[in-house]
Amino acid sequence: MKTAASAKPVKPAKETPLNKQYNIIKAKYPGALLLFRVGDFYETFGEDAVKASKILGITLTKRNNGGSNEELAGFPHHSLDTHLPKLVRAGERVAICDQLEDPAMAKGIVKRGVTELVTPGVSFNDNVLDTRRNNYLAAVHFGKGSAGQADDAFGVAFLDISTGEFLASQGNAAYIDKLLQSFNPAEVLYCKRNRSEFGALFGDKFHTYTLEDWAFTYDFAYNYLKQHFQTTSLKGFGIEGLPDGIVAAGVILHYLNETEHKDLQHIQRVTRLEEDRYVWLDRFTIRNLELVSSQQEGGVPLIQILDQTVTPMGARLLRKWLMLPLKDRALIDERLNLVSLLHDDPDLLEAMLTHLKQIGDLERLVSKVAVRRISPREMVQLKRSLQHVLPIKEMLITALNQPADAPSREAVSLKKYADQLNPLSFLLDRIEAELRDDAPVLSTQGNMIQTGVNPDLDELHKLAYSGKEYLAKLQDREIERTGISSLKISYNKVFGYYLEVTNAHKNRVPDDWIRKQTLVNAERYITPELKEYEDKILTAEEQIFSIESRMFGELVTATSEYVATIQQNARVISVLDVLSSFAKVAVKNRYVRPLLNDGKALSIKDGRHAVIEQQLPPGEPYVPNDVYLDDETQQIIVITGPNMAGKSALLRQVALIVLMAQAGSFVPAASAELGIVDKIFTRVGASDNLSRGESTFMVEMTETASILNNLSERSLVLMDEIGRGTSTYDGVSIAWAITEYLHSTDCRPKTLFATHYHELNELAADLPRIRNFNVAVKEVGNKVIFLRKLREGGSEHSFGIHVAQMAGMPGSVVKRAAVILKQLEASHQREDNKEAIREASQPTERELALRIIEAGDPKSEAIKDKLRTIDVNRLTPIEALLKLNELLNLLA
Numbered sequence: 001m002k003t004a005a006s007a008k009p010v011k012p013a014k015e016t017p018l019n020k021q022y023n024i025i026k027a028k029y030p031g032a033l034l035l036f037r038v039g040d041f042y043e044t045f046g047e048d049a050v051k052a053s054k055i056l057g058i059t060l061t062k063r064n065n066g067g068s069n070e071e072l073a074g075f076p077h078h079s080l081d082t083h084l085p086k087l088v089r090a091g092e093r094v095a096i097c098d099q100l101e102d103p104a105m106a107k108g109i110v111k112r113g114v115t116e117l118v119t120p121g122v123s124f125n126d127n128v129l130d131t132r133r134n135n136y137l138a139a140v141h142f143g144k145g146s147a148g149q150a151d152d153a154f155g156v157a158f159l160d161i162s163t164g165e166f167l168a169s170q171g172n173a174a175y176i177d178k179l180l181q182s183f184n185p186a187e188v189l190y191c192k193r194n195r196s197e198f199g200a201l202f203g204d205k206f207h208t209y210t211l212e213d214w215a216f217t218y219d220f221a222y223n224y225l226k227q228h229f230q231t232t233s234l235k236g237f238g239i240e241g242l243p244d245g246i247v248a249a250g251v252i253l254h255y256l257n258e259t260e261h262k263d264l265q266h267i268q269r270v271t272r273l274e275e276d277r278y279v280w281l282d283r284f285t286i287r288n289l290e291l292v293s294s295q296q297e298g299g300v301p302l303i304q305i306l307d308q309t310v311t312p313m314g315a316r317l318l319r320k321w322l323m324l325p326l327k328d329r330a331l332i333d334e335r336l337n338l339v340s341l342l343h344d345d346p347d348l349l350e351a352m353l354t355h356l357k358q359i360g361d362l363e364r365l366v367s368k369v370a371v372r373r374i375s376p377r378e379m380v381q382l383k384r385s386l387q388h389v390l391p392i393k394e395m396l397i398t399a400l401n402q403p404a405d406a407p408s409r410e411a412v413s414l415k416k417y418a419d420q421l422n423p424l425s426f427l428l429d430r431i432e433a434e435l436r437d438d439a440p441v442l443s444t445q446g447n448m449i450q451t452g453v454n455p456d457l458d459e460l461h462k463l464a465y466s467g468k469e470y471l472a473k474l475q476d477r478e479i480e481r482t483g484i485s486s487l488k489i490s491y492n493k494v495f496g497y498y499l500e501v502t503n504a505h506k507n508r509v510p511d512d513w514i515r516k517q518t519l520v521n522a523e524r525y526i527t528p529e530l531k532e533y534e535d536k537i538l539t540a541e542e543q544i545f546s547i548e549s550r551m552f553g554e555l556v557t558a559t560s561e562y563v564a565t566i567q568q569n570a571r572v573i574s575v576l577d578v579l580s581s582f583a584k585v586a587v588k589n590r591y592v593r594p595l596l597n598d599g600k601a602l603s604i605k606d607g608r609h610a611v612i613e614q615q616l617p618p619g620e621p622y623v624p625n626d627v628y629l630d631d632e633t634q635q636i637i638v639i640t641g642p643n644m645a646g647k648s649a650l651l652r653q654v655a656l657i658v659l660m661a662q663a664g665s666f667v668p669a670a671s672a673e674l675g676i677v678d679k680i681f682t683r684v685g686a687s688d689n690l691s692r693g694e695s696t697f698m699v700e701m702t703e704t705a706s707i708l709n710n711l712s713e714r715s716l717v718l719m720d721e722i723g724r725g726t727s728t729y730d731g732v733s734i735a736w737a738i739t740e741y742l743h744s745t746d747c748r749p750k751t752l753f754a755t756h757y758h759e760l761n762e763l764a765a766d767l768p769r770i771r772n773f774n775v776a777v778k779e780v781g782n783k784v785i786f787l788r789k790l791r792e793g794g795s796e797h798s799f800g801i802h803v804a805q806m807a808g809m810p811g812s813v814v815k816r817a818a819v820i821l822k823q824l825e826a827s828h829q830r831e832d833n834k835e836a837i838r839e840a841s842q843p844t845e846r847e848l849a850l851r852i853i854e855a856g857d858p859k860s861e862a863i864k865d866k867l868r869t870i871d872v873n874r875l876t877p878i879e880a881l882l883k884l885n886e887l888l889n890l891l892a
Helices: 017-028 046-056 077-089 173-183 192-202 218-229 243-258 283-288 302-306 312-323 329-344 346-356 362-370 376-386 389-400 409-420 425-434 455-465 467-482 503-508 528-560 563-589 647-663 696-708 728-744 758-766 800-806 811-827 830-839 845-854 860-868 877-891
Strands: 032-038 041-045 061-065 068-076 093-099 112-118 137-142 154-160 165-171 187-191 207-211 488-492 496-502 514-518 522-526 595-597 602-607 625-629 636-640 671-675 679-683 715-720 750-755 770-780 783-792
Touching: 017 032, 017 112, 032 046, 032 077, 032 112, 041 046, 041 077, 046 068, 046 077, 068 077, 077 093, 137 173, 137 192, 137 243, 154 173, 154 243, 165 173, 165 243, 173 192, 173 283, 187 192, 187 243, 192 207, 207 243, 218 243, 283 679, 302 312, 302 563, 302 647, 312 362, 312 563, 312 647, 329 346, 329 409, 329 563, 329 595, 329 647, 346 389, 346 563, 362 376, 362 528, 362 563, 376 425, 376 528, 376 563, 389 409, 389 563, 409 563, 425 528, 455 528, 467 488, 467 496, 467 528, 496 503, 496 528, 503 522, 602 647, 625 647, 625 750, 625 783, 636 647, 636 728, 636 758, 647 671, 647 679, 647 715, 647 750, 679 696, 696 715, 696 728, 728 750, 728 758, 758 770, 860 877
Parallel strands: 032 093, 137 187, 187 207, 595 671, 636 750, 636 770, 679 715, 715 750
Antiparallel strands: 032 041, 041 068, 061 068, 093 112, 137 154, 154 165, 488 496, 496 522, 514 522, 602 625, 602 671, 770 783
């Protein structure tokens, strides 16, 4: 876990006024790396300098500061946008300390102060942010009585300050963990007293920052939220009944104030994140299904296939929809209706995309308006983006007015979105009239305001920008007067305007010229007329910058009155972008509309894996498969077959089809009729968690336990190779018991169970809702061909030796393995093994151990010797696990 550490202010032996100023400011921001503006540089000192030099790769030097050697590292101020993202991505909280007055006008030391505290979760800087994903700041509140137990109450809130999106919720530890995994915040706040509990429950992958206890009180948070939203209660936001969520939300606003972010007009609402509204995807499932990131280097997640969005807002919304699929069939059908409309009308889809492509990041642009950080050039981008709102609105109205026998479901959705779009014609007209299309990046550079808006400004422009013509006339006049043909008028920041004469002609210089500078080969002069003109020019430029800055500020203020409306436009645009993306992908990849119902059956015809089919070599078709599950006749499918046959892909493709459908997307299949699923659980693959001392088998059992303890009657469960992390007898027993449990539990979850344990095929004979299927293979001589087709019936072989041969295992190893396999098959009768499992009635751990030892294992004597040396009364839990692991290794 990456936490902010307190940093001590620099204390040199002898403080200068500058050092004293630095230390006062540094003390206000403990734990932050202070960028201290000195002239044209941002400087860091002491520990901050050491950190900055390592992260940025800049030179670390030392200076003698009152008898002490103090580290020093800095960079030019204009390089801030280059270096700031590196510091923030390294997890640093960066306090930017600027000069608050013109050094030329300052009396004594220049006044300085922190103008912004940038943290991993709080930034408006485009170079820090990823345009296609949200940058969430989260707060977690440990509710009353919370002591790290799974059933305790927790509050959580998420805010993306760059867009104004603000969410709050509460629930048990598992729910909070699921949300943290789904939203993947850049920074998490929590109370100092909960340091150990936070790490134990939620891991160490987040950048975190701890706050004092008093910030996590209900009254403080409630009043803070009311004050911010200027309401008398929080009922209108739907969070009144979430006391722990309210505390978390209040902590976030308090933290923003502490980090010098006080202009928060764009945070106009806090939305309740309702647990019952979305499909449950625990952190294991999110990881195993590879929705937004791949576990393998170079792997392709689902979002990479589905994301054809053309706006930053749409890309961020698509990510959220994939992590939070819906359970409300009406809302899902609303999305699917519009995807159908766009899918079936290529002209409408193309026209929609044409306009969407011209729209920039409305959410983040309007947020910059609200906090008064928008540049003139970004204001032009905002205008150009808003100009496409009206054409899209008209397009929806036109589609809505198409002749039809009866109002369609698509028409209802179209009307809703058309009504929510506001063209903001008055604001657009004002920006168009006042702001130049080629406006600069900085508002202090001038040349922002259109001609004809302000008469005084126009006069100043004429004076300032007609200078070339005036100077040319003055130069010609002086050449004619003096006869110096090489005379020229130039300008620099030190001397202003001057006349330059080479030494060969300096005897011709008139007496009324005033010498300003002597060079090796020339002399520089000024005249009263030139000096007077210079004063007019400089005064005009200062007035121009002043007037234009004021006018631009007034334009920003006027635009800020429309923040809520622009945010509403952005939300509608993002939805249309995602639905257009779904339609485009559906056309390209031959997806079909899923039919959702309130039943509990799942019927997929010719289903395909959305990612794998796009990664196949050209010309190689994906082999589709049918899958049917319900809670009456075929609740559990046990799938056997060798490695590489496609069992895991089949499991994942079923989950992805369900997830895509309930996110509102078409699906890769010939047809799909799906009862609404409320939870998707997966246990796929095996991995260690060495940082917590957990073996592969422990991780596997932890994930499986989480599934069995959270089942519902609409759950979809995918289990792949359960029990493979331990010995064969243990593994078969555990897999057998889990399958029985899934069948016998009252909620009857729909389950796909892939396994190498062919013994599990025997379950279908005794349990009515279990069916055996296998992934077909074909043996040709000593080779095996994977047909990747699911067919009814169990498999009798694993073909593990064939797979080893295909993987390039040395031939001698393959041959020896085949000999050993025949010997083992001869010594262990398959029917005897099946009967033993069937007759087993929950043996104790000691009985299981004795069975393993008595099963004829050649290492049984070594195991017995180890067992005799163990004093179970003195073993700690971790020592017991280690001993068990040691015994299992002897069996391997």
